[in-house]
Amino acid sequence: MKHYFKDLYNYHHATNQAIVKLLMDYQHLVTERSLGLISHSINAHQIWNARINGTQPFGVFETHSLENISKFDTANYHSTIEIIDSTNLEKVIEYNNSKGEPFSNAVADILFHISNHHSHHRGQLISDLKSSGIPSIVTDYIFYKRKPIAL
Template sequence: MKIKPKSKMKEFFKDIFEYHNHFNQKLAEQLTENENEITSRTIPLFSHSINAQQIWNARILNKSQFGVHELHSLEECKRIDNDNFKNVIKILNERELDELISYCNSKGEEFKNSIQQILFHVANHFTHHKGQIISDLRQNGISPIVTDYIFYKR
């Protein structure tokens, strides 16, 4: 059976979000173990990255959204991240990647983007903030976990 290109792209996104979920959970554990040594920006940054995915999922699924800078405990972040992962899988299973989503940003401006564009943005957003968090850990003498995608696939 030949796989359609759209199906390949959906499988790609499932893989990427599985990777992010895996390392978000591990990173939350490392942050918990070192909570007294991390900077004051680390947990808010981690919460923000988790919130962003929740917000984008909610825009697609027409559900209520978190605040972009809403603060959560690390345990809450782990739970929310797992919920986010389940919701992105639901989106990938039930929606088309080229479907346009209308939404308003935090300034009230209206936009439309495809689900594929949104998911790509969320994946990049995680990568960006994960790098910042890892940098914070290093600056505080904590050896961060290795979160490179290629290591995950090995």
């Protein structure tokens, strides 16, 4: 299972970095909504990592520069790979959500949630980019498996 999660997070990192590069190339067309979507996706990933690691989380809706989004995505990626390598994925962690409500979930379930959350918001982002006249890139997992995106 650890190999599977590492593969998923390699995909998300490569795809996020390719999207950030696209956004940088078309900065003049990037909307506030698009910047907010990718920032939120990166923030949520960092928040979940922080819950697992017991570190300080970002705010859910903080907006970042494209340069920082790229850096934060890379930091998230490395943190998640470390979690996968060093944690029993069936371990249940307790945490509070953004409203302060207590919950507990297995690390594997959290990792799947983060992956799914990236995919959900990536779809919204690609739709936004098309509406703004920015040419889209293929971000489907199966296309990544056929030919990984080079970083």
